[in-house]
Amino acid sequence: MNRLILNKIILALSTLSAFVGIGFLFWILATLTYKGISSIQLSTFTNDLVEGGIRNLLVGQFMMALLATVVAVPLGVMAGIYLREYGGEKRMTMVIRNLSDIMTSAPSIVIGVFVFAFLVEPFGTFNGWAGSVALAIMMLPIIIGTTDNMLALVPKELREAGIALGGSKHKIVLQIVLKAAKVGVTTGILLSFARIIGETAPLLFTSANNQFFTMDMSGQFPSLTVSIYNLATYPDEASRELAWAASFILTAIVLFINLVGRFVTRNKH
Amino acid sequence: MTKETANPIMEVKDLFFTYPNAPEPTLKGNNLTIYENKITAMIGPSGCGKSTLLRAMNRIHDLYAGCKYEGEINLRNLENNKMENTLNLKKENQLIGLRQKVGMIFQKPTPFPMSIYDNVAYGLRLKGIKSKSELDGRVEKALKEAAIWKEAKERLGHSAMGLSGGQQQRLCIARSVALKPEVLLFDEPTSALDPISTGAIEELISELKKDVTVVIVTHNMQQASRLSDYTTFMYLGDIIEFGNTEKIFLSPEQKLTEDYITGRFG
Secondary structure, X not given: OHHHHHHHHHHHHHHHHHHHHHHHHHHHHHHHHHHHHHHOOHHHHHOOHHHOOOHHHHHHHHHHHHHHHHHHHHHHHHHHHHHHXXXXXXXXXXXXXXHHHHHHOOOHHHXXXXXXXXXXXXXXXXXXXXXXXXXXXXXXXXXXHHHHHHHHHOOHHHHXXXXXXXXXXXXXXXXXXXXXXXXXXXXXXXXXXHHHHOOOHHHHOOOOOOOOOOOOOOOOOOOHHHHHHHHOOOOOHHHHHHHHHHHHHHHHHHHHHHHHHHHHHHHHO | OOOOOOOXXXXXXXXXXXXXXXXXXXXXXXXXXXXXXXXEEEEOOOOOOHHHHHHHHOOHHHHOOOOEEEEEEEEEEOOOOEEEEHHHOOOHHHHHHHHHHEEEEOOOOOOOOOXXXXXXXXXXXXXXXXXXXXXXXXXXXXXXXXXXXXXXXXXXXXXXXXXXXXXXXXXXXXXXXOOOOOEEEEEOXXXXXXXXXXXXXXXXXXXXXXXXXXXXXXXXXXXXXXXXXXXXXXXXXXXXXXXXXXXXXXXXXXXXXXXXXXXXXX
């Protein structure tokens, strides 16, 4: 009888814990949705920050994130390929793999400060390029890690079969192995994008913020996340409402990208 | 089974093979002759080195750094009829040439993540064939030779991943046959398949020997006796006995061979 009672207790405790976790999550989402939606107007999307909208912020955030992606994806995928296909069991491979894993959990503010030191301070001004670089640095370890792991899932027989047909190693890796791991690698890229699109800390000291619409990345550059951070501390109601609206939109974007990522993976497995 | 004179196409001489970081060689001085247009089966208990020997024959081991070969694996050059030692090949290009002559089929079917057509055309394209009409012709011929044309012709553009296990394995055979190899190495090609698919593959292998020499590693002794002209029995990295399949199975010279064949161990 004892173990039946124990079983019930454990079951009750774990169910309770699950509900506490989910409860908070729904609380956050509900508040965000309620406050966010009630603050959104059409002008939120058509005006720039200076006129009480987020148009320039959305454009700025996506520009920096997309540029970061353009830099980080080829580098990350190639590094992942090196680690899994060419690195073997060399000491250097282990060192790079471990460093990359550590980088995944590096505090984003540290990355921001680092980029500040070598791309902001020397030029004397906050700039969008620096923001992009900081985001790219955040993406890199995630892409390296997923590429590495996804390539590891490709059976070695597939490589051998390619070699046995008279392929050279680089052709087999690029044309067959990478293709077989395509879904996983793409998911990794999407998830890393979802990760950086919501980051504030790496942008705080690098791109800073801008009230106006701009495409010039060599100066201060607008972003949703830094604006939310700033707006939330302003005393006037309008600013805080805009912060809610921006937060809601940002969450919706991140959620959407995550869902796409999951959908892509589920479809193939 | 085979009374007519047979022509050697491959000769393994005093072959020692050591895996990376292994303390001692896995193959310990193997000698073996493979005859042209015959099927040679390699049998033996797990870990005896039969797959290792097979994989040395097209140097697929070289995919992993640190493998050591000693001895000779000679392949007859069909142009001048001279035996040439494949262990002397160093450059990637030369190895690619070797693998186009000595193809390989694996235990698990290994279709590439692309269409059926592209699977077969892949090796041909690697070889440098670009013309669409030539590709079409050779893909069709290879699929026919591998007895999968009937099932595949309506869906050449579909992903090869949608085929059944047995069909995938025949596709892999078609892919290798398309390159017109001289020798085909089969590494337990049916052990992941159901009996009906196995039957189809065996029939196919018997058909293939008209054009190509076959070496097959198998765990299934009935398969070896049904299929092969010659059988070689290996144990702990040594070749214990080699001869006509009939002789090996009916009156083996070595006690060890007899014990294995009668199921006393292994």
